[in-house]
Amino acid sequence: xxxxxxxxxxxxxxxxxxxxxxxxxxxxxxxxxxxxxxxxxxxxxxxxxxxxxxxxxxxxxxxxxxxxxxxxxxxxxxxxxxxxxxxxxxxxxxxxxxxxxxxxxxxxxxxxxxxxxxxxxxxxxxxxxxxxxxxxxxxxxxxxxxxxxxxxxxxxxxxxxxxxxxxxxxxxxxxxxxxxxxxxxxxxxxxxxxxxxxxxxxxxxxxxxxxxxxxxxxxxxxxxxxxxxxxxxxxxxxxxxxxxxxxxxxxxxxxxxxxxxxxxxxxxxxxxxxxxxxxxxxxxxxxxxxxxxxxxxxxxxxxxxxxxxxxxxxxxxxxxxxxxxxxx
Numbered sequence: 001x002x003x004x005x006x007x008x009x010x011x012x013x014x015x016x017x018x019x020x021x022x023x024x025x026x027x028x029x030x031x032x033x034x035x036x037x038x039x040x041x042x043x044x045x046x047x048x049x050x051x052x053x054x055x056x057x058x059x060x061x062x063x064x065x066x067x068x069x070x071x072x073x074x075x076x077x078x079x080x081x082x083x084x085x086x087x088x089x090x091x092x093x094x095x096x097x098x099x100x101x102x103x104x105x106x107x108x109x110x111x112x113x114x115x116x117x118x119x120x121x122x123x124x125x126x127x128x129x130x131x132x133x134x135x136x137x138x139x140x141x142x143x144x145x146x147x148x149x150x151x152x153x154x155x156x157x158x159x160x161x162x163x164x165x166x167x168x169x170x171x172x173x174x175x176x177x178x179x180x181x182x183x184x185x186x187x188x189x190x191x192x193x194x195x196x197x198x199x200x201x202x203x204x205x206x207x208x209x210x211x212x213x214x215x216x217x218x219x220x221x222x223x224x225x226x227x228x229x230x231x232x233x234x235x236x237x238x239x240x241x242x243x244x245x246x247x248x249x250x251x252x253x254x255x256x257x258x259x260x261x262x263x264x265x266x267x268x269x270x271x272x273x274x275x276x277x278x279x280x281x282x283x284x285x286x287x288x289x290x291x292x293x294x295x296x297x298x299x300x301x302x303x304x305x306x307x308x309x310x311x312x313x314x315x316x317x318x319x320x321x322x323x324x325x326x327x328x
Contacts, residue, residue, distance in 0.1 A: 029275065031069050031079075032263035033059040038073075038080045043123035047077060047131040074136040081132055081139055084124045085146055091117055096153075103156050104211070108203050108219075110153075115195045120316070122187070125195075129183050151176045157210035167209040175206055253278065257287060258322040261297060261312050268301070268309040288312060296321055 037058035041050045052073050056066050070076040092110040099106040118125035132143045155172035179202055186195060200220045208216040253276065260275035261267055267275070273284040288310075291297040296318035301311030314322060 027069065029260075029263060030059070030061050030065055034061060034066060034069065034076060035080045035083055036263075038076050039084075039123045039127055042077070042080075042127050042131050047127075047135050050077070052076075074138065077127075077131075077135050078139050078142065080127060081135070081142065084128050085142075087124075088114060088117060088128070089149075103160060104207060104215075107153065107157075107206060108199070111202060111206075112196065112199050115199055118183070118187075119194045119196055125183075126187050129180060130187050147173075147176050147180070154206060157207065161210050165212075171209050175209070178205060254287065254291075255322075255325045257284075257291070258296065258314065258318060258325070261314050262319065262322045265313050266300070266311040268311065270309075272312060291318070 034055055037055045038050070040058055041054040045054070050073060052063065052066055055073070055076060056063055066076070070079065091113050095109040095113040096106040099109050118129075128143075132139050151172040154175050155169060158166055158169070158171075161167065182198065182202070183195070186193075186198070200222060203219040203222075204216040207219055256276040257272055257278075260272050264271060264275065269281065269284050269288065272288070273279070273281060276284075278284045278287075288297060288299075292299065295315050297312050298315055299310045299312055301309055
């Protein structure tokens with residue numbers, strides 16, 4: 001395999017104008033780069049030591065560009081926090097709703113999927129659970145709202161109890177606080193054990209006040225086959241170079257397409273072509289189809305069958321390849 005994309009010099013200069021991208025799209029791409037850079041900086045040095053200089057050097061934008069988009073570093077962190085919350089909320093909601101109206105199974109599915117996500121994205125997990133506590137009043141206020149949202153879901157368990165032992169409404173708040181305390185400790189320890197190992201214990205803690213000790217014990221004993229299988233797949237993938245075995249010549253154009261999809265999940269063929277500088281729609285279609293066959297991207301849109309636009313997303317491996325080839 002010939003790997004063509006190795007230097008920072010290959011990063012395109014994003015200029016608006018008649019021969020470039022629309023100004024609004026340039027700003028959005030630069031904003032996405034700065035948010036990704038902020039996550040990297042926070043993971044490396046923590047929010048207390050994160051500086052605007054660290055963000056703009058990683059994102060390869062000017063200081064003026066930063067302040068055109070964000071008021072200060074706290075505003076940038078808040079935007080990164082909001083983006084991570086939106087992503088995890090969607091993941092949890094989809095997992096919960098797949099279980100229908102069964103509260104216990106929905107909570108387990110959502111929690112399991114969130115723990116998987118946190119194992120896959122430790123930088124985002126640390127940003128949301130650990131560093132948000134030191135990031136200022138606006139972030140703390142938003143974090144409190146998020147905890148309230150989670151507590152409202154947990155509190156639905158009170159409807160499953162009988163009147164003789166119905167716990168108070170504050171129980172859900174205590175459970176959520178306890179879960180975040182456990183996750184906070186694990187993320188600080190940076191232990192080798194995956195967070196998905198906590199699914200049974202955390203579910204036991206959740207159901208105990210609502211469904212009783214027997215249900216809590218059953219949660220501890222339940223096999224986590226689906227979680228374990230996904231965890232094994234991630235472990236195997238992490239154990240080798242993400243580019244190993246990739247039967248494709250990674251050119252600048254290919255890497256740029258992966259970057260655009262990473263920055264704009266759900267983008268259509270036209271949007272990806274504009275963001276990556278590919279004029280020929282036939283070329284972008286062939287490239288996306290090839291990336292799909294390599295399991296680097298997937299189309300979640302209706303596509304041509306129903307006359308709707310495609311909606312491209314990176315797969316787990318596609319995200320790894322994109323991160324490995326992203327300009328540093």
